[in-house]
Amino acid sequence: MSAASATTVAPGRRPAVEGWFTTGERPALLGTRCRACGTVHFPPEGSWCRNPRCGGDELEEVELSRRGRVWSYTDARYQPPPPYVPRTDPFEPFALAAVELEAEGLVVLGQVADGYGVDDLRVGAPVELVVETLYVDEDGTERTIWRWKPVEDGAGVGAGEGER
Amino acid sequence: MSGEVVVVGVGMHPWGKWGRPFQTYGVHAARAALADAGLDWTDVQLVVGGETVRNGYPGYVAGATFARALGWSGARVATAYAACATGAQALDTARARILAGMCDVALVVGADTTPKGFLAPNAGERWDDPDWLRFRLLGATNPTYFGLYARRRIDLHGATPEDFARVKVKNARHGLANPYARYRKEVTVEEVLASPIVADPLHLLDICATSDGGAAVVLTSAEFARRRGLRGVRLRAVATVTPTFPNTVVDLPDFATDSTAAVAPAQRTFRDSIAHAAYEEAGLGPEDLSLAEVYDLSTALELDWYENIGLCKTGEAERLLRDGDTTLGGRVPVNPSGGLACFGEAVPAQALAQVCEVVWQLQGRAEGRQVEGARVGLTANQGLFGHGSAVILSV
Numbered sequence: 001m002s003a004a005s006a007t008t009v010a011p012g013r014r015p016a017v018e019g020w021f022t023t024g025e026r027p028a029l030l031g032t033r034c035r036a037c038g039t040v041h042f043p044p045e046g047s048w049c050r051n052p053r054c055g056g057d058e059l060e061e062v063e064l065s066r067r068g069r070v071w072s073y074t075d076a077r078y079q080p081p082p083p084y085v086p087r088t089d090p091f092e093p094f095a096l097a098a099v100e101l102e103a104e105g106l107v108v109l110g111q112v113a114d115g116y117g118v119d120d121l122r123v124g125a126p127v128e129l130v131v132e133t134l135y136v137d138e139d140g141t142e143r144t145i146w147r148w149k150p151v152e153d154g155a156g157v158g159a160g161e162g163e164r
Numbered sequence: 165m166s167g168e169v170v171v172v173g174v175g176m177h178p179w180g181k182w183g184r185p186f187q188t189y190g191v192h193a194a195r196a197a198l199a200d201a202g203l204d205w206t207d208v209q210l211v212v213g214g215e216t217v218r219n220g221y222p223g224y225v226a227g228a229t230f231a232r233a234l235g236w237s238g239a240r241v242a243t244a245y246a247a248c249a250t251g252a253q254a255l256d257t258a259r260a261r262i263l264a265g266m267c268d269v270a271l272v273v274g275a276d277t278t279p280k281g282f283l284a285p286n287a288g289e290r291w292d293d294p295d296w297l298r299f300r301l302l303g304a305t306n307p308t309y310f311g312l313y314a315r316r317r318i319d320l321h322g323a324t325p326e327d328f329a330r331v332k333v334k335n336a337r338h339g340l341a342n343p344y345a346r347y348r349k350e351v352t353v354e355e356v357l358a359s360p361i362v363a364d365p366l367h368l369l370d371i372c373a374t375s376d377g378g379a380a381v382v383l384t385s386a387e388f389a390r391r392r393g394l395r396g397v398r399l400r401a402v403a404t405v406t407p408t409f410p411n412t413v414v415d416l417p418d419f420a421t422d423s424t425a426a427v428a429p430a431q432r433t434f435r436d437s438i439a440h441a442a443y444e445e446a447g448l449g450p451e452d453l454s455l456a457e458v459y460d461l462s463t464a465l466e467l468d469w470y471e472n473i474g475l476c477k478t479g480e481a482e483r484l485l486r487d488g489d490t491t492l493g494g495r496v497p498v499n500p501s502g503g504l505a506c507f508g509e510a511v512p513a514q515a516l517a518q519v520c521e522v523v524w525q526l527q528g529r530a531e532g533r534q535v536e537g538a539r540v541g542l543t544a545n546q547g548l549f550g551h552g553s554a555v556i557l558s559v
Contacts, residue, residue: 016301017291037426039410043419051426052409071414072319074311075364080303081284083296095364096304098312098414105424107414111302118364123319134301145301 016134016143019044027131028063029108029146035060040104064106066129067151068099071107073121085135085143093117097148099127113149120150127151169259170389170396171557173201173382174520179346179375179507183277186219187233189378189513190226190275194234197271197380201394205234208382209267212254214274214512215245217286226512230273240267247547248459249404250274251379251515252555256402258383268388274513275378283374285417295417295548302419306461307371309416311363314464318365321479323467327486328370329356331463332505334491339502341532344517346375347506356463370463375508379516381523397526398558400540401445405552407434416548438552439473439544446556450474453496454538455525457518459545460503470498473544473554492533500525500533515553518543522557 015021020043021029031042034049036056041049042064049056079091095112112121113130121127127148134145175196177189190213198205211234213226222229227243240261244254251274258270283306290296298304317323332351339345351369359368389396407415408430410422415434432440443449450473458469467481475496476484484490490498501507501521504514522541524530540558547553 017297034426039426040423050409050422054426072312072316073364074308074315074366076303076305076308077361077363080299080305082287083285083289083300084303085300094303096302096308096312103425105410106420106422107412108420109298109302109304109414109418123316 012140013142013144016145021131021146022063023131023144026066027129027146028066029129031062031064031104032059033062034058040064040106042106042108064108065101065103067126068101068108070121070123070125070127071098071100072123073097073112073118075118087133087135095121097121097127099148110146110148113147116150125150126153167263168386169262169383169399170386171381171399171519171523172384172389172394172396173197173199173203174523175200175380176344176517176520177275177378178344179377179510181346182376184376186216186223186275186277186376186378187229189376190230190273190380191233193275193378193380193513194230194271194273197382201382203269203382206237207269208237208239208271210240210242210258210261210270212242212244212258212270212272214250214254214272214516215243216276216512217245218279219277226273245512246404246551246553247549248509248511248545249515249547249551249553250512251517251519252402252545252553253404253551255381255383255516255519255555256404259399259402262383262385268385270383271380272383272516273378273380274516276510276512277376278374278510294419298417298419305363306416307363307366309414310371310462310465311366312414313468314366314462315364317464317467321482323464323482325357325365325367326353327467327482328366328463329353330485331460331466332356332369334485335460335499335503335505338492338497338500338533339506342502342506345502345506346373346508366462366464372461372504373508375510377507377510377513377517379513379520381516381519395527397523399555400448400558401442401554401556403438403441403445403552403554405437405441406550408437411550415550433472434550434552435468435472435546438546438554439542441552442542442554442556443474448540448556452540453542455497455500455522455535455541457499457501457503457521457541457543460499460505461509463505466498466503469544473542492535497535500530500535502533515543515545515555518545519555519557522555526557526559
């Protein structure tokens with residue numbers, strides 16, 4: 001899909017899933033927005049609008065807000081079962097956050113950026129989307145994923161940066 | 165009571181980690197329920213099985229698997245799957261056939277054999293399966309979601325890890341005398357807090373285990389029960405609701421909520437709507453409840469349920485717990501069976517196990533954990549992929 005063409009992928013470094021996020025300097029999640037009613041969908045699955053009173057079937061790809069506020073957070077202290085692919089041996093715990101994107105009216109889950117844990121988070125705190133390595137393939141390819149990184153409170157958060 | 169459906173028999177196989185084929189537990193529970201009803205297997209005109217997705221093809225066709233194991237009798241068959249809400253959906257199928265006058269006697273059975281550790285998705289590369297993708301891309305286990313809900317209680321409502329631990333202490337005490345419970349041991353707040361954290365802020369003892377188990381329920385028309393002189397409790401409601409768009413609480417196994425960009429959220433969250441639908445159907449309300457069995461996948465989630473089923477307002481669940489309202493002897497005991505804290509989850513059997521407990525309570529047969537004078541009981545649970553489940557029974 002067009003997501004692939006908009007994405008510059010360095011050799012040996014590829015998204016763990018195609019078409020869900022961009023990987024440029026200012027990475028963003030990719031959703032689809034209904035041309036009829038404006039409902040936004042993430043992941044960008046499906047070819048029709050899920051608003052039951054809409055019935056629209058024309059969806060356009062959109063970049064979602066890069067900043068949002070923490071809806072809640074937790075962490076994984078034990079290694080998740082397959083198909084999770086651990087990046088390190090032994091396993092290193094990681095945090096996860098559900099983040100509210102005001103402009104889209106969505107809450108999106110994601111892992112929290114490397115180096116940050118639950119002590120760095122609180123409900124309502126601002127975070128920004130980054131792309132980091134999720135795991136390394138058997139052939140050495142780094143598989144990347146979107147993550148939420150705590151940032152200083154400031155302008156732009158919650159305003160959605162007008163990217164929709 | 166004409167035109168009504170009654171539960172005339174219930175039965176269970178004890179929960180545990182027995183490692184035997186799931187049919188073993190299902191047949192045991194079915195025979196117990198039939199004996200409890202005073203009916204023979206050959207009296208059953210419809211058998212509905214709760215599907216188990218972890219036990220191969222026999223699990224996918226659970227209704228027929230149980231029918232074959234009990235001995236082919238020519239009964240009609242159905243199989244239902246709704247994740248944790250499977251039992252309610254199976255029950256609803258049986259109830260509908262009876263209400264439609266298509267049969268008088270139905271047997272509903274759910275049983276499971278579970279692997280050790282986290283519940284994991286089915287094997288293989290499944291890039292179009294959100295349940296597979298959430299593990300692959302996020303490492304998001306079921307406790308991840310429980311951790312998110314628990315943290316919101318702390319940051320928004322001032323809950324503490326001690327509150328969560330108190331739920332476990334309460335349920336452990338409730339289940340001490342329950343012969344079907346897997347864990348029958350008192351637990352202290354200190355022990356819960358000393359157990360390792362699995363998904364912050366939840367400790368190992370805050371999160372329910374996965375178990376083997378089986379439960380069965382025999383339903384008949386009220387007319388049939390009267391004719392045969394069977395003792396029964398009234399099945400007042402079975403709510404198997406789905407969410408209303410936009411669903412604004414991120415649910416297992418989703419990556420995101422629905423968008424509120426075009427449509428404002430409904431007045432009730434999905435979890436609020438589950439019991440509400442059952443109350444509407446039964447013409448009853450939370451003030452009528454003598455007890456409730458709710459799905460305490462985590463201790464903190466039990467507190468969410470207090471609010472979701474209308475026992476108190478949002479943010480007041482901790483007070484209800486601390487005041488002892490939901491403890492045996494309190495205003496409205498919650499999980500007198502001991503709940504998932506004492507059972508661990510046997511997915512397709514669990515919603516039926518909740519019904520078994522309410523039936524025993526309403527008939528004054530819950531030895532060692534009886535809610536005195538119980539007249540109305542509610543069960544509530546939620547299965548992933550948008551399955552609500554609430555059952556109301558009354559004397």
